[in-house]
Amino acid sequence: MQLKYKIVTLSVLPLIASVLIICVLVFAQSRKLEEEQARLVESSIMAAKKAELKNYLELALSLIAPLYQSGRDDEAARQDALRMLSRANFGLDGYFFVYDSHGKNLMHPRQANLVGRELIGMKDKNGLPVIQALLKSAKSGDGFQLYTWEKPSTGQVTDKLSYVVMLDRWGWMLGTGIYIDDVEVATSKSRQEVADGVLTTVLAIASVALIAVLVVFSGGLMLNFSEHRLADRKLSALNQRIVRLQEEERSRVSRELHDGISQQLVSIKFQFELAGLELEKGMPRGLENLKAGTARLGEAIGEIRRISHDLRPSLLDTLGLSPAILQLVRDFEQRTGIRTQFEQGLDDTQVGGEVAVTLYRIIQEALGNIERHSRASAAIISLSCSRGGVALRVEDNGVGFDPGLMERSQGIGLRNIRERVDHHRGTFTLSSSSGRTELQVGIPLDA
Structure with a gap:
C-alpha cells in the first residue's frame, strides 16, 4: 500500500x-x-x-x-x-x-x-x-x-x-x-417511538461520520496533491542540481587535464622531439633533454595519479579509511604548506564502506575549504568512536567566517557535507570565529 x-x-x-x-x-x-x-x-x-x-x-x-x-x-x-x-x-x-x-x-x-x-x-x-x-x-x-x-x-x-x-x-x-x-x-407504541428516536439518532451520527470521512478524504487528497507538487518541484530541482554538479565536476576535470596534464604532455613531446634531433646530429645536449623529458613525464604521471585519487582514492578500497585519510593529509601538507595533524581513534573494521566514503569526502571537502578560504597555518583532523557512532572533528586556525552567511550562500561545499551527513541520519555542527573554525560531524554506525 x-x-x-x-x-x-x-x-x-x-x-x-x-x-x-x-x-x-x-x-x-x-x-x-x-x-x-x-x-x-x-x-x-x-x-x-x-x-x-x-x-x-x-x-x-x-x-x-x-x-x-x-x-x-x-x-x-x-x-x-x-x-x-x-x-x-x-x-x-x-x-x-x-x-x-x-x-x-x-x-x-x-x-x-x-x-x-x-x-x-x-x-x-x-x-x-x-x-x-x-x-x-x-x-x-x-x-x-x-x-x-x-x-x-x-x-x-x-x-x-x-x-x-x-x-x-x-x-x-x-x-x-x-x-x-x-x-x-401502548407499550408497543412506546417501544416503537424509542426505536424511531434511536434510528434517527444513528442516522444523524452516520451522516456526521460520513461528512467527516469525506472531509478527511478530501483533505487527504488535497494534501497528497500539494505534496506531489512539492515533491515534483524538489525532484526537478534535485535533477537540475545533479546535472549542474556533473557539469561542474566535468569542467573541473577538463580544466585540470587541459591546463595541467595536456600542457605537460605537449611540453614533454616537444622536449622528446628536440632530444631526438639532437641525438641524430650527435649533439651532447640530446641526452640531457631526454632525461629532462623523462623527469617531466614522471611529473605528469604523478598529476594523473592525483586526479585519479581525487575522483576515487584507491587506498580507501585497498587499505581502508585511516591510510586513505593519512595520504590525503600528506598530499594536502605538501601542496599547501599547512601543518595538518591527524588524530586516529577509530578501528577501520568498525566503519562500513558507505560510511567510510562519506567521512573521506567530508574531510576532503573540509580541507579544500581550508585551502581556498581560511588562510590558516595549521589544521587538526580527529576521528573517534562516540556513543555507538563515529565522531569527526576538523579544526583550523584561519581567519574564520560567519556560518549563517555561508549556509545562505550559493556555495555547494557545506551543502554537500550537510547532505552527506543527513543521508546517514547524523549530526552536523559548524562554529567559527577569528583564529578558530571547527566542524563536527556525528554518524551512527547502525544507520
Whole structure:
C-alpha cells in the first residue's frame, strides 16, 4: 500500500471504528431505555386501571348497599341485587360478575351459559385456575388478579385485570374487570417511538461520520496533491542540481587535464622531439633533454595519479579509511604548506564502506575549504568512536567566517557535507570565529 493510502486509512479507520462503537452503545442504551419506558408506561396504565376498577366496584356496592345493609338474607333480596348488578354495565366490555365462596357462578351478564355452573377448577390458557385465584385474592384483601378471558366484543381471549371483594354475609364474591389489550398497544407504541428516536439518532451520527470521512478524504487528497507538487518541484530541482554538479565536476576535470596534464604532455613531446634531433646530429645536449623529458613525464604521471585519487582514492578500497585519510593529509601538507595533524581513534573494521566514503569526502571537502578560504597555518583532523557512532572533528586556525552567511550562500561545499551527513541520519555542527573554525560531524554506525 502506498504511503498516501496508508495515511488516509489511518485517518479514516479510527473514525469509522469510533462511529461503530458509538452506534453499538446507542443501540444498547436504547434497548435499556426502551424496556424501562415500556415498564413505566405499563405500570402507569395499570395503576390507572386499578384505580378505575376500584371506582366501578364502589359504584356497584353503592347500588346494592340498601339491600345488603338492610340486614335481609332472603332469596328475594339476593335476586334483586343480582338483577341490579346485571344491568350495571360500563363501556363496551365492562360488566360485573358474582360467584359464591365455592366457585359457583351466580351472575354473568355477558356469558349466560356460565350461570349456575361450578367453575372452581376452570383454568385460562396459561394454566391459571381463574376462580380459585380470584377467591384467594378477594379473601386476602388485595383484590386484583390478572388472567386471560374471552372478550365479549371480539370473542378473542385476551388479558384481563379484575378486582374482587367478598360479601361475607351473603357468601358472595363480587367483581369486575377491564381487558388490558390496550396496554400491549401502548407499550408497543412506546417501544416503537424509542426505536424511531434511536434510528434517527444513528442516522444523524452516520451522516456526521460520513461528512467527516469525506472531509478527511478530501483533505487527504488535497494534501497528497500539494505534496506531489512539492515533491515534483524538489525532484526537478534535485535533477537540475545533479546535472549542474556533473557539469561542474566535468569542467573541473577538463580544466585540470587541459591546463595541467595536456600542457605537460605537449611540453614533454616537444622536449622528446628536440632530444631526438639532437641525438641524430650527435649533439651532447640530446641526452640531457631526454632525461629532462623523462623527469617531466614522471611529473605528469604523478598529476594523473592525483586526479585519479581525487575522483576515487584507491587506498580507501585497498587499505581502508585511516591510510586513505593519512595520504590525503600528506598530499594536502605538501601542496599547501599547512601543518595538518591527524588524530586516529577509530578501528577501520568498525566503519562500513558507505560510511567510510562519506567521512573521506567530508574531510576532503573540509580541507579544500581550508585551502581556498581560511588562510590558516595549521589544521587538526580527529576521528573517534562516540556513543555507538563515529565522531569527526576538523579544526583550523584561519581567519574564520560567519556560518549563517555561508549556509545562505550559493556555495555547494557545506551543502554537500550537510547532505552527506543527513543521508546517514547524523549530526552536523559548524562554529567559527577569528583564529578558530571547527566542524563536527556525528554518524551512527547502525544507520
